[in-house]
Amino acid sequence: MLFHVERLIQFLLPSQCHCCERFLEEDQKGFCTDCLSKIRWIEPPICTLCGVPFLSQKVDSHHCGACLTRRRYFTMARALGCYEGPFREAIHRWKYEEKHHLTSFFGEKLVEGFWRYWDSHAFDLLIPVPLHTKRLRERGFNQALLLVKELSRKTQIPYAKRLLRKIKPTTPQVHLSGREREREVKGSFHVSRPQEIQGRSILLIDDVYTTGATVNECAKVLLNAGAERVDVLTLAHAVMSSSFTDQ
Ligand SMILES: [Zn+2]
Numbered sequence: 434m435l436f437h438v439e440r441l442i443q444f445l446l447p448s449q450c451h452c453c454e455r456f457l458e459e460d461q462k463g464f465c466t467d468c469l470s471k472i473r474w475i476e477p478p479i480c481t482l483c484g485v486p487f488l489s490q491k492v493d494s495h496h497c498g499a500c501l502t503r504r505r506y507f508t509m510a511r512a513l514g515c516y517e518g519p520f521r522e523a524i525h526r527w528k529y530e531e532k533h534h535l536t537s538f539f540g541e542k543l544v545e546g547f548w549r550y551w552d553s554h555a556f557d558l559l560i561p562v563p564l565h566t567k568r569l570r571e572r573g574f575n576q577a578l579l580l581v582k583e584l585s586r587k588t589q590i591p592y593a594k595r596l597l598r599k600i601k602p603t604t605p606q607v608h609l610s611g612r613e614r615e616r617e618v619k620g621s622f623h624v625s626r627p628q629e630i631q632g633r634s635i636l637l638i639d640d641v642y643t644t645g646a647t648v649n650e651c652a653k654v655l656l657n658a659g660a661e662r663v664d665v666l667t668l669a670h671a672v673m674s675s676s677f678t679d680q
């Protein structure tokens with residue numbers, strides 16, 4: 434009920450900036466000019482594997498340092514924007530402040546990103562990165578599943594919401610390094626009906642790619658269960674000083 438009231442209010446009022454809530458002019462969509470100017474949408478050159486953008490515009494796209502030293506189970510990961518500033522703020526508000534009207538905005542963004550890198554024949558199945566039941570109960574929804582539903586509607590690619598499950602809760606990993614995160618997520622995912630992913634090409638969806646440990650572990654589990662290929666699409670890619678280099 435509350436959800437519908439919120440939708441109605443959003444419909445009646447002029448749109449607001451998803452970050453600072455300033456009312457938007459008619460030609461503005463999503464963010465006000467000020468916030469929009471602080472968002473870095475990801476453009477080449479990028480790492481051809483994990484999709485991290487390179488600082489220097491003078492290099493060609495190639496594998497980043499992290500991808501050269503770590504085993505990546507996914508074939509390629511792509512994201513729309515850098516996880517910082519107003520884009521990060523808006524994702525936070527959507528996840529933690531229950532701003533449900535942002536679902537359609539982020540869904541549209543994700544669809545835009547999808548068509549940029551793939552076509553609808555590229556995948557047999559969309560799979561959201563799952564939350565552990567405990568986390569799902571706390572938050573009330575899985576943001577990755579909301580994105581998957583929007584993408585499935587626009588691309589007609591079917592999705593599966595309970596094939597990949599999170600069987601071990603993990604602690605928030607914000608301050609962990611890549612390797613620590615890899616250790617933390619190891620063994621925390623499980624494919625419940627492997628026969629349904631045999632030989633399938635899968636696109637894994639999440640809101641944020643941080644170090645890649647989570648999506649990499651999911652991709653590993655899916656490949657081990659028989660999937661042919663796993664790619665990754667997220668809204669944002671965390672850009673840490675160590676990875677945001679032109680190495
Ligand atoms: Zn704004």
Ligand SMILES: [Zn+2]
Binds near residue numbers: 482485499
């Ligand atoms: Zn990379």
